[in-house]
Amino acid sequence: MNQAADAELAIETKSLTKIYGSGNTEVVAMRDACMKVARGEVVALLGPSGSGKSTFLTAVGLINPPTSGQVFIRGQLILDADQAQVNLRSFRRQHIGFVFQKSNLIPFLSAIENVQIAIELNGQSSRVARQSAQKLLDDLGVGDRADNRPSMLSGGQQQRVAVARALANNPSIILADEPTAALDSHRGRQVMELFAQVAHEHGAGVIVVTHDHRALDVFDTTYEMEDGRMFQPTHSQPN
């Protein structure tokens, strides 16, 4: 079961299983989920509510370890069941960008500071970090709101700031859980295209959980989950 991992892959998961609770309240949220994401590949993850998409994403994101199975990132074994093989926190800091369902910004920091802090945590000086943060916000069309706190921003603007933060450190993998839920379809598509661009330019692997079937053409691959099982639909693959 522990075959040598492919270093060309950005992400590889081997039979990830997550069981919440025990006994009567036991919930198998994810069962033997396997996925391979190449460097530069953008993957859409579809599935009905409660099918285990978030569970899978947080397992790959190293914040919610699986009950069994392995997570490889860039060919390196990172999680063996719930056993961490590296310092997860510093690994997340250097290699993973997150965007989640709900906006997840720090309320006491302004938009630009929310991006800046992620860059500073990776050892950049605050001046350099601020410049890169401003550029990212400009790219995402929220540069003019840089000094506003999250509470002063609309849901869509908050989500774009979160995207900027996810991209800030040129991560090896980007994990997004319905990042476009709060955006109109135009903006939503823009964000997806931005993910694709980062993936292609920097060789990052991207997994996006989405319900928005209109933007599926942006993705290279589509996976689906149902009842905790992962599969790849053979028909709906656009070119």
Place this chain on the structure above:
Amino acid sequence: MNLATKDIRHNLGRFALTTVGVGMLLMIVMGMGGIYRGIIADATLLIDSVGADLWVVQRDTRGPFAELSRVPQNLVHRVYAVPGVTASREFVYHTVQRQRDEKALRMAVLGLSWPTDKGEWIQLTAGRSLKQNHFEMIADKSLGLAVGEQIKLGKETYTVVGTTSNMISSGADGIGFVTVADAQAIQFDVPGEAVRLERASRYARGESSEVGIKQPALLENASKPSFELPTTPRAQISAVMVTVSPGADVNEVARAIAGWGDVSVYTSSEEREFLLKGNVEKVRRQIGLFRVLLTVIAAIIMALILYTLTLDKIHSIALLKLIGAPNTVILGLIVQQALVLGVVGFGIAFLIGQKIFPMFPRRVILTNPDLIQLGVIVLGISVASSLLGIWKAMHVSPNEALS
């Protein structure tokens, strides 16, 4: 980027209010220490400023600041004759409580050895020191007597000629300085009828005694106050204060006087110790305990405040963990806020205290060593009280950023 200050700025109003609250609490802790210092300073002020090297007191007593001490008035002259003594003065000191303007006036009356001591050593806030050996008084300002005011004590009326400040007894009563003769007159004042009865009985006894019959002129003395009678009078003063000449050895002089059977001798610092050990010790312990309790309470309250501040930020902390912030960043956020709370609170305590403490009925003295000590304690409890918050922060899972 400093997360601690960013968060404080975001919640500035609430944080400021909390800090003021902590500051008030620390002000009380500070005030307790100051009250303690004040009590010691007030209690020892008289001993310290009266400037005696040695105290000669009734044998086997600990002197006038600890208990009742009675020595004969002529002891002043006996002591003066000891080699090495440059000055010896009577110490006459007692407390009276009289009615004045419908209010009780408590006053500690201290006798000055006219004419060697006119009260020049007393720091005056107004008026002058004594110029005659009767019916003049220097009053502490806490007595509420101004220069020129008159007060009747016993059969005589005394005029306030000078005022001073912070001259109070260990019981916090203001001191009135008069001459020794006046102080004794006040102390031994007896109603006229009692004097007449006493004189009559002395006269009767004198007439029937052999001396009285042979020397009728002696009977003149029967009408004098008892402390002026030419026999060996009853011990009428509390102690004798001795000043030793600069060249002489204090211990040598003390040893010489200690050889006499009727007195004990103590140095000023011994007499000071008796006062502190006796009168002030319990007050000191009481205030000390209160201070410890208040410090503990301050620490608990600060811990709860910091815990709540951390709980308010727990989502942000989980998020910081999610994006990979190391523990030092999170620790820094909490501890720095704790230190800001403690340091600014301490500053507020000091500033408000300086304004408020002078209005207290007794002195509150803030000394630098006390302030430094409290400052160090505040830093200590700031860090210690953030432990609860740190513990909470360390246990939050990055997953909680998603809920």
